[in-house]
Amino acid sequence: MDHTKRQPRKVGWRFAFMAVILAVAVSGLVRSLWLDVYFIPSASMEPVLVGGDRILVSRTGFRTEPIRRGDIVVFDGRGTFAPLNSGNGPLVDTAAAVTQWLGLTGSDTTYVKRVIGLPGDSVACCDAGGNVTVNGEPLAEPYIFSGDAPSTQKFSAVVPDGRLWLMGDHRSLSADSRSLLGAPGGGMVPVDRVIGRPVQIIWPLDRFASVPRPPAGPTTENGQ
Known part of the structure; x- marks a missing residue:
């Protein structure tokens, strides 16, 4: 029984x-x-994305329309932004992978930044007005964190074919292409390392909102 x-x-x-x-x-x-979930671990993309946000990332967001200047991208930074290392051991690495997959923690190799320079662009800082320039024209950047300068670090580079120049919106707190000019890849990320485009903040609920994409067309102050 x-x-x-x-x-x-x-x-x-x-x-x-x-x-x-x-x-x-x-x-x-x-x-x-199609869609993945990522945890924002830092304040480098404020005010659009803040530390603690969980975002939905479209892996197909750039298949129908190419990446354009001003887009926010999630990318694999290994070999460019992230140092190459052997990890912290199988148990620690596995536990970290699980919490990252659940969207509870950030990744040491996955980053979120904004596209400033496309392949072939000349990017520099700064002009007489303190603006970042692209191909000699000042860049219109309404997304920069309030009170931040476009950049306090001088730089000048030509973006190679197949690569992107990326910067955070909270410029005073962002380690990005500016900081890595002498590193492998010159701080410029291969286009094929882009994972996708953030499309939605899903947590916390009081920040539930779509992530805006800049309109297609001119992004410099002179309309070029």
Whole structure:
């Protein structure tokens, strides 16, 4: 009698276990092909994205329309922004990967920045008005954190083919292409390392909002 009573319970647990496995598999497929979740660990992209935000990232956001100047991108910074290392051991690395996958912590190799220079652009700082220039023209940057200068660090570079010059919106707190000119890749990230485009802040709920994309067209103050 006891044996027969336990059978339905065993079947129920097996069904629940299989349902969980299927849900994880489907979630993994969706996140690897279409939409992923990332945790914002710092204030470098304020005011649009703040530390603690969880964002939805479209992995297909740049397939129909190319990356344009002013876009916010999530990218794999290994070999450019992130130092190459052997990790912290299998257990620590696995635990970190799980919390990153759940959107609870940030990644040491995944970054969020704004595209300032496209392949072939000449980027420099600063002109007489204190503006970052692209191809000799001052860049219109309404997204910069209030009170920040476009840059207090001087730089001048030509963006190679297939790469991007990236900067944070909170310029005084952002380590970005400006800081890595002498590093491998010159601080410029390969286009094929772009993971996707942030499209929605999903947490915390009081910040639930879409992430704006700049309009197509001129982005310099002189309309070029």
